[in-house]
């Protein structure tokens with residue numbers, strides 16, 4: 001049995017019409033960093049709060065460290081939690097906030113001091129030690145919340161969008177801080193976020209949810225390279241994957257605007273005998289404008305007029321209409337064009353994804 | 366940015382309020398000034414501006430006060446009242462605070478109905494149920510005891526409502542965090558909820574104090590023993606005594622008034638908030 005086991009977990013709120021979480025099954029190994037991602041309202045917080053014990057589990061079983069804890073009080077589940085709004089004790093100093101749990105656990109004063117010293121040090125809170133939360137910035141508050149979680153030596157950390165109230169720059173540095181803490185402490189962590197970048201950069205494995213149902217679980221690159229359905233493909237990656245309604249006839253891929261691309265044998269093999277209408281998806285970076293690829297896929301060269309650009313230096317996006325859909329191509333700094341420029345490009349056919357047009361499930365083998 | 370006419374309005378309002386407050390201050394100043402005088406001096410100064418001016422401090426300046434404090438039980442009555450107020454503030458915060466917390470944060474059937482019911486209780490004037498209180502206290506044999514006096518005064522629907530209004534806006538995640546910090550619900554209430562709601566605790570304390578200090582009817586019904594009487598009753602019995610001079614009467618009244626004035630000036634913010642915070646805005 002894994003360290004944390006969620007078996008067919010269901011959640012239906014008292015006065016809700018439908019489940020907020022449906023048949024959620026997941027095994028989490030010790031020391032793993034798991035991220036739950038998904039759009040707003042998909043049930044991430046609900047799932048996390050069931051693991052914490054703040055919401056009743058209405059169906060299924062939850063095991064932590066081999067013990068079924070469905071009916072166990074939150075305090076007895078061996079968890080520490082970091083909340084989105086920090087949830088600090090406003091009338092206590094930073095030091096007291098961090099020490100409070102230890103004091104209630106009746107840890108000897110000397111040991112508490114040692115632990116608080118340690119937490120304050122690794123979180124860079126030394127100079128704020130005697131301040132109250134209201135005199136701290138958002139990032140500092142979140143570090144106090146982290147401190148409160150790490151001193152208790154709990155088996156599991158639960159974090160519900162801990163960085164969503166911080167500005168972009170601070171988010172990046174806190175992201176690194178949390179990753180570093182996880183590396184150093186090795187505490188099993190479940191991290192909820194709606195930000196796929198956070199999930200991709202921090203997690204060992206990502207769980208993608210939609211409307212209360214787990215869509216896919218896997219390592220970040222696994223989800224990126226092999227999304228099981230159109231939702232996952234569209235959710236992971238920025239800019240979003242381009243999707244086209246296409247028809248595959250023999251080995252020819254036909255777009256809505258009449259463009260055609262010949263599919264290489266490798267892809268045809270992966271498509272098996274699937275032909276006809278389907279959805280093709282391709283990431284912006286797999287639309288190529290460079291010499292080498294242009295030459296390689298010479299026959300399937302496409303043309304378009306640039307409608308918009310996003311130039312950030314390291315990351316440059318060209319927007320144009322192709323195949324009846326707005327398309328974004330991610331190009332190197334040598335391939336930046338102006339709005340109105342006519343460009344030639346090719347799709348990297350081996351990087352295409354195909355989805356059933358009705359179920360939106362991946363049909364690649 | 367405030368406009369010119371708004372600023373002018375502010376000025377007019379300020380002057381009007383100043384005039385009004387002088388008007389209300391007259392009797393207080395008169396009382397204070399004359400409480401230091403002999404009856405002869407009071408009569409002599411009557412109808413002149415001197416009636417508002419205290420005598421020059423010197424021998425016998427505090428004569429009226431000293432004679433009241435030495436010849437009557439008044440000091441005792443004041444200390445009694447302070448003691449009752451202190452107990453009632455403590456009990457009131459615990460009982461009404463817990464009730465308010467339950468009504469704000471704990472899910473149970475018909476919770477909103479309960480709130481409404483408690484609000485309705487507020488409409489009932491104290492005077493109409495005081496006989497029932499009296500009969501109940503008499504029946505359990507607690508007449509003329511401190512407990513008999515205090516028990517019916519602890520629960521206060523208005524304070525319950527006040528507490529609820531403030532507690533309802535306390536964030537739930539702090540409670541959850543405290544749970545994970547091994548804080549029991551009771552401990553949470555006393556070490557987190559109350560400190561996080563200092564303003565309402567202060568407001569309720571002030572109201573309770575003023576209530577106890579100014580109450581006349583209930584203590585006059587419960588207490589017969591002179592050891593237990595409150596300041597207001599003491600005031601009445603002293604001033605209705607034929608041997609009490611005019612100056613002594615004014616000295617007693619001054620002593621009863623001073624704590625109220627101090628409380629009002631120290632806690633005017635809380636009092637205003639208490640009166641206005643039955644709406645949705647909390648401080």
Ligand SMILES: Nc1ncnc2c1ncn2[C@@H]1O[C@H](COP(=O)(O)OP(=O)(O)OP(=O)(O)O)[C@@H](O)[C@H]1O
Pocket residue numbers: 013014015016020038039040041042043044045046047194
């Ligand atoms: N107390 C509640 N009572 C009824 N329904 C609820 C309750 N809390 C959440 N829900 C519903 O359950 C679903 C999942 O909510 P949840 O808060 O878990 O979403 P989330 O993935 O955390 O979203 P977000 O990114 O916005 O935080 C939503 O449809 C929400 O409306």
Ligand SMILES: [Mg+2]
Pocket residue numbers: 044045046160
């Ligand atoms: Mg959420």
